[in-house]
Amino acid sequence: MPPELVELHAPLPNLTRALNAHEPIRIVALGSSSTWGTGATSPERTYPARLEQELNASWPKGDVRVINAGVRGQLAREMLARIDRDVAPFAPQLVLWQTGVNDAIRGVAIDSYRQQLTSGIERLRAVGADVVLIDQQFYPGFAKLKNGPLYMTTLREVAAQLGVPVMQRFAIMKHLISSAQFTTASLLSPDQFHLNDRSYDCLGRILAQSLRSAAASPAREQAADKDNARM
Template sequence: MTGWRAWLAALLVGLLPACARADEAPACPPAPVVPIAAPRLAAAIAGGEEVRIVALGSSSTAGAGASLPWRAYPGRLEARLRAALPGTAVTVMNRGAGGEDAAHMLGRLERDAVAERPQLVIWQVGANAALRSMDRDSFRSFLRQGLLRLRVAGIDVVLMDNQRAPRIAARPGHRDYDTMLAEAAAGVPGVVLFSRGALMDAWAANGVPNEAFLISDNLHHNDRGYACIAEAISAALMAGLPPGTPAQRR
């Protein structure tokens, strides 16, 4: 090996630990794990089938604010579930589109969710409705239509409510949309709520402010925020598996 090549090789080796550290987001604060029961997902795991999850939503599903596309929460979730379910094929499809509200997502629901034949859809919705003060009755109607379509297709659904972000908090009545999501999850069989708001409240109660999980636009998550959301969803899905499934036996 020539002198300059040896120097370059030594430099690269020296940089590897720093690159690895740069890729690691800070640890997530403690937060309660609320189990998510997803029967279709559990049956796929128990039967050795491919696990297919669609992440449907707007910009905080697409990954606005993430330093790389795979650092959005769907990519992080796929990696966590693969680690938790060795030997199981896991695919998490990112179907987030920035700027969309419930009406837009309903319009592409068949193509981007149902047609993918997932066992589970994680539907993040309501942030743009809150930012635009969308008519409440219209939001409730679009939400119910979407949930009924997914359930008729035999798909488990997790609704994800809004992040704790200054730009959302500044909108009058922004909590109304979270309330409608919670009511829909409670009222439609096969639908569960993953409360991102409650999760961020728990992080704040443990001394890490909401801003630590957001980029400078005071709305979208940073890499740490996406990583911690993925960690929480993965833990909730694993905790919701029935006793005796392969993942629970490990």
């Protein structure tokens, strides 16, 4: 995988601080069907479960728990409405927010989607969590989706404006296919839309790699210290 697709281009100060202090790590995976695990053969094969396994193997003293807060079919506004109930009680240092494809499919107004992303990030930060956005999955029907790329662009613009890193799921999946490492059929469920065990495993392992790198980078630690000094 090209490093530029794996690296998270913004600091994660709360996660880094908790790791340095050897505190228990709590991560909430907020999202829709590809967080909940549609297409996986069991809950243990979803990306949050695979991520938890990978991080506990890397951070044995961290006591890592990844809470799956995915609900199938939800829009960004519906996830935003669940933050106080399904995210805040866990006091996570990090929230992985997967969103965008359902809003594109249902034609949610771009301005509304932009505002919901902004409000959600602000609310998640208010509960003390870093945020990583996860963009859309790559699937054959995306090219036919009206304004599909515009929702991805909007997510990236909001992320850049607020200093939030993006897990480039769409580009990663596209690279895995275009580089002939996998085929579309081998990365997607029979519906050719949702992920399968193999792609959930890839997502969990790549995210673990990204988070390990972000938390271990001296530049990230220095940025985290500067952010803390401004608080």
